[in-house]
Amino acid sequence: MLQEKRQILQNYSNDLIFRLKDLHVNFDKTNIYPRDEKFQSAIFDSDKKKIFSTLKSQNVSLDDVIYLSGNQIHFIKEPESYYLGSKYVIIEIPDDNIWFENIKYKMILGFLLAFLFMIVIGYFISKLFLRPMRDALHLLDRFIKDTTHELNTPVTAIITNIEMIDKDLLDEKLAKKINRIEIGAKTISNIYEDLTFITLNNQILSNNEEINLSNILKQRVDFFNSIATMKKIEFETYIKDDIFIFCDTKKISKLIDNLLSNAIKYNKIGGTIKVVLTKNSLSIEDTGKGISQENLDNLFDRYTRFDKSVGGFGIGLNIVSLIAKEYDFKIEVSSQIDVGTKVKIRW
Template sequence: MGLSKKTFLYSIVLATIMTAFIVGYFVLMLPSLYVDYVMKHNLESVKEIQEGYRKERSYDNLTVRNPSAAFSLEIPDEGSEIYVAGKFFQMTVKVQDEELQAMLDTFRNMLENMKYMEMADTGKSDVSEEVSQEDFLRLWKQISGKFSENNMISENAPIAVQLDRRGNQGIYREEYSKIHMLSEDSFVYEGGVSDGNYSYTTYVAMCYDKNGLFMTVLPTMTPQMGEIRPVVMESLPMIAAVMFLLVLLSSRFFSGKIVNPIIQLAGYAESARTSDGLEREEIAFESEDEIGALGNALQELYRELSGKYQELAEKNKALAEENERQEVFLRATSHQLKTPVAAALLLVEGMMNEVGKYKNVKEYLPEVKKQLLSMRKIVEDILYLNYHAENMQKETLPIEDLVQEALRDYQVQIEDKGLRVTLKGSGNVWADREMMKKIVDNLLSNAVQYTPKGESIEIEAGDEALRIRNAGVTIDKKLMPGIFEPFVSSDESRKGKGLGLYVASYYSRLSGGRLEVENMENSVQTTLSFAKAEQRDGF
């Protein structure tokens, strides 16, 4: 998924979380908070009304939430009068029945005893008399029994009521009115009034049918924005904190999904920059967005660069070895050429001046030719060595045919020394024909030359190696470490001309193989290992 899609998805998820939180808050938490707020407000309202009426003995200056329903009752400590007051009325109730008056006094005594009991609980007085709930219930039944419909309208009523109606005193002012038609015979009147602090709505439903007129009145308090606003304002810090936390956590999670791969990618690039040979531990980029694609592309680039670097390092190493070889070889060659050149010049100069024994030209001219042929052999080996190093043409060659062809060139020396030569096995090698012939020729030349008379030479050919073992001779251990160096020979008479093993070893390396020489029990074994099948592309 691309970064643009990830960002869009992140925005959708974050918006969904925020919406779910807000909806959940308004559906689950706000109603309970509002109910709790209204209940606390009602409790504070009744406390204010109670305290205000106790001080003023009037509702004139009190703010009442529902003035048509709220009222206060006052029972003095003595006397037969009880006072009831509200926003629209003030009423005095006088007890006229003696029994009812006695009950009233008893009720007052109970209240007084209850007050002393409360004082006793705080340690202020000691009261022995207790007032039980059953006493209150019994007294209430006696008082309520005094009142009946007939008693209330007779001249000897237990109480006398004096009512002072105050009217609305301009408390209410009309705000609006409208009619909702339900049908042709039914409608609802809706009227709204306000007392300056609260609003009230009265619904009057009326319908008429064959049985008569029906009317229903329902007064209610009008909901106000001010009632819910304090609840919302009190919740704002919590809402802001939760939303901030949600945004912070969501952003942290999303930024981690984007920034962490970038940090990982930067660390990977830095490790690749500082590592030797661009060698580094590869990192698996699991994301499929642009960052993951960049990481995989960069990793592939470093992989290719590493391969090129290793290849270049190997080529540089090979070039360094080749430069060193050529430098050493040329120095050694130039030094070794001085000997036959000096000998040839000495012989020619002696014959030209007819000095001593050199007057016999027929005897010493072959020696001059021998020195010249030695120089030519060295020069040809050098030229041939460099030519084939740059012009290899590989093909599949039967190794036994190359051995037999080389043996024919040394047949005279073999017969002259009475050597027993055996060839067994067969195999193929992927190599340059002339280069492989030169390798086999040099190896057989050394074997024929250094094998004593009457001894044997065993040759074993195969697909993996060519082994030549010549009996009756071993190589001096002092010569073994530098056996493949140029101009190293165990034959003191040929000192300075030992290029055979050097050329064979060099051609073997170019062909991808390996040449080894080791002393066996009274014999020397030379092993030419061929390149393996999986290496033949570079063979």
């Protein structure tokens, strides 16, 4: 900026020195100090004492040629002769900041262009690097969908045929074996339904209707009773009759199944599961390991597991959360370590 102003100031100083020379020669005719609306000026003697000044800035340095003082630009020049006793001539013009505005806009424009360029490059690079991961996830998704589809028929066939067997006609050893097969088949069936729900991203169309929640809850407790028996877990049910709710039968069954499955999975051997159904709520309480307070906030996150010793995919409670959000159910969870966990659904 100073370099750009130097030539202008040089011209102003030459003009002033010419006028000083004229005043010096004709001082007996006129003694008016030369002024100009384009600049301010001052003259100093050889001892650097001010002779006369119209400068706005009082901070004057005679050791530099050109410098910035506040918002004023000063230019120092020495005349070839001591006109009016002056050894130093100072020219002053305001710093109009136009140069800074130009640079500022150039910087902003350059930054925006560079930022846009980096976004475009970053987009293509990220696509390039994420393509293998995206392809792998696509293959995994297809594998899960194909696997769950293939599992449906044999699992359904196993459960249907087991339910048709009259266990009272079997001897004790064979009845135990059949019971183990039933438990395994039901476990696989529950996992299949969870995976189907997740892979469809909760896009299953809801066939909402008035359903008897009391009957459905009793059926689901009976379904899981054989699995609970393997861990010597007993159900304590307090189910009020004829509680009706407007929702999809499959989805409310899936919600109940995941809560009961977790209550069995994380319960202790010989524990109990308390199931209570009232007009506006369903609560399932176990006597298991419990959940720490810091883990309760992430309880419904997908693939979250706090106990690695127990099997599972970490998707059961996430499905419960998705179904609850769809029907505007409120979920309340309270838990104590080594005491148990209680999950309450309100509507």
